[in-house]
Amino acid sequence: MYSIIVVPPPTAEGEQPDARFRLAPGERLTFGRSAPDNDLVIAHNGVSRRAGEITAQGTFWILSNLSARHTYVVENPEGAGEHIKIAPGRLDAPVPFEFSRIVLPAAGDLLPIDVWAPRHDYLSVAGCDGDPTAPAFSMDRSKRYYAVLAALCEPRLRHDPHAPLPTVDQVVERLRPTWPAASRTAVQWNIDYLAVKLRLKPGPETAETGPRLNGKKESLVSLALRFDLVREDDLAVLGEPPGRKPR
Template identity: 55%
Template sequence: MVPRHRHPYVPGGGRRGAVAQIRLAPGERLAFGRVPTGDHERGLTLRHEGIQHTAGWITAHRAYWTLTNLSPCQTYVVENPEGAGEHIKVGPGRREAPIPFEFGRVVLPAGQELIDFDVWATCHEYLGGRGHREGQDHAPALPAFPLDRSRRYFLVLASLCEPRLREAPFARLPSTRQIIERLRPAWPAVSKSAVQWSVDYLAEKLALTPARHSGKRESLVSLALRFDLVQEEDLVLLNP
């Protein structure tokens, strides 16, 4: 991962050749396309006949960036490479669609190919310390989805989530045998019944609705990744 920067920047030219980083201060706009034209003649060139001359604009703001789609017929997609399949669709003609990702990948259809480039935004800011405590006018709410990372059921959940955290958002979930093999170094006594008990316990603890129990493992992983109940740094627990 490239280190975060104070201002948003775009690697010039994406994956198709250019190397410089194009930095944008809040309020600045960058055009992208085959022969882009924009403010102060700054542009990101995407050399492909399937890309229109000026395909869109990226505009930097203080804590986020926006994407304008100048195509009359193509939908653009902004993916979050750090998320579990998280993405935003920006339809034809959409102006100033806000993109909340700190690291986003803009994907444009071009003929039979997909052309993409990456955008790094400013680090998100969070409440904390004294100011955060002052904002709490009432007693804190009960924690949602309380999970104990020291318990063995969490190891099972982490092993279920591992392929999608490490590989791809839609990677196949591991089988019970694969979970046992993965957990044996950290949990020598792990068994098929222990794994199944953990899955059933997690489904009850996280209050999965009965209608979703047929795809219990898929539902557990989807919920865990959607709400960051398991993150990449939790995978160190799988190693003894």
């Protein structure tokens, strides 16, 4: 089964090549300027004759920088600036991004090589004996509190991962199509409930009040996005975004 797909950089005329390189686990792809020495030839005089090597490793891949002088940058196009640097001569550097872009500095140009790692392997629990492990965060996606959490996360999932969070009034307006009775009091109650449910503050059954939780919404959204409690597909609980007509 192929696990890595490599998309070559555009041609000198700016056209995107139709060729794709598909690598199975353990297979390697060399790239560089020299045609006899590489699987992927990049015809640019600023690229080393043997520039690098990509190796598929199941659900991820590793990169070797065979250049003697140039640092390569591997960007996460979905990560709002997230990237790693591969120093000259570095071998077998693991790349953790599902969608990646290798950026090669080449005599004033920046040449991109896209690498996709779409394969996901999961542990099968069929046939396991014993009691199941309790979930880390028990979330019911049909409840009002989950809709409130989704509305808080929506700007960072749909737009900018660093977007400011909506105010309580904005959350109320966002929930009105699916929850006509939404109010500031009800939304704030659900935010307080989520803070307890997600263990950001002690519950009412304890004698401890705990420290005051400043930035409660920020803490909730950070936790929810970090552990995938809300994904973009989950925003369906909110209905269509404002200004978008249902299909």
